[in-house]
Each structure stands twice: as C-alpha cells, then as structure tokens.
Amino acid sequence: ISDAEQQKIFQPFSQADASHSRRYTGTGLGLSIARQLARSQGGDISVFSELNKGSHFSLAMPLSQATEVDMRDAAAQQLPELAGTAMELKGRVLLVEDNAVNRLFVRKVLEKSGMQVVEAEDGREACRYYTEDSFDLVVLDMQMPVMDGYETAQALRDRGFAGPILALTANVLAVDRQRCMDAGCDAFLGKPIRVKQLITVCAGLLAQPEIPEGVAT
Known part of the structure; x- marks a missing residue:
C-alpha cells in the first residue's frame, strides 16, 4: 500500500483500491470500526506496508496478566453444579488443555470427584508425560497450538496407550465427532463443559472394559 493510501485506509468508506475492477469487494468500514473499537479500549491498530510487497497490521491492547487467584475465581463461578453430584471417580487422568482457565476448571471438577490429575498444556507435553507415567484416562482438548x-x-x-480418550471441543457437528473418533478418541463432549455430563462420561469410560463408541452433546 502506498504511503498516501495508508493515510486513508482507516477512514470510513475509504479503500486503497476504489476502482470498479478491484478484486475484493467491501464498504471500506472494517478497518475504521476495528480501530475505533481498539481505541475505545485504550489500544490502537497501526499498519506498516511496502508498496507491491506486503502489509503488516498490528493491534496493541493494554492487558494485565491473569493471576492464579483470578483463574481460581473464574473457575469457581462455574463449579456450583458440582455440589449436587454424588458420583465418585478413581484413577489417574492426563488433562491436556492449552487454556489455563479451562484447564483449572476441568481439573477442579475431576479432583473433587476423586481423581488424581496431571496437567499438560499441549500435545507434545502430553506425549512426554505419557512416556514417564501411566494413566487411566486422557481428557483432551482438540484445538491447541x-x-x-x-x-x-x-x-x-x-505409543501404545490403550485407555479411554475423551475429546473436548467447541466443534460439535457430526463430522467433528467422526474426526475425533478417527483420531483415536473414544468419547466426545462439546464445549462449554457441563459438570455432570463430564463426570458421567468419565465414569462410564473408566468403568467399562470396552470403551463406548462415543458420546456427543
């Protein structure tokens, strides 16, 4: 984008290419709205571009790092349903989830139900833990870096893990369920996670020598 056009593209209804033969359509409002939203939150959007080479857009936002207390509070707000659940679980579970709050929430549910939980932040770490120890169950987020x-x-x-794997995912279509099963998972739960459903499915997986075909919610 030329220097002259860079001064315009954040203005409402302005486009770098305004010709009738341009490749992409649009109203010229996207960048203007995005910058207004960013600035309303104390941030900004900027662009660095070289003509006919490429453009780099940056979003800067003032964010504070969440503390362990913040994450415990966020998880605690989702746990009242656990008080009415009498089912107890036994065994060791490998919990693989990249989101810290989600990981804390699921860990609390499983620990309060009686399980020992080992956490991994991504698949590579999970595979490393598996070579070092044994688990009765793997609870696995499907969208991770x-x-x-x-x-x-x-x-x-x-690597030889024959135990049950429970897939957690926000993608809940039939094709998503089948993809989880094809990858080696035994059961499927959609997000947001429901406490009673999580415990019930985990109990079924741990209790049955033959893993059920799958559970979709």
Missing part, C-alpha cells in the same frame, strides 16, 4: 488434539490422540495410540 504446537500439537492439536487429533495429532495427540494418534500419537498416544501409536
């Missing part, structure tokens, strides 16, 4: 849940499930199976 570094090594996603599908790759992780396949890697654990390749």
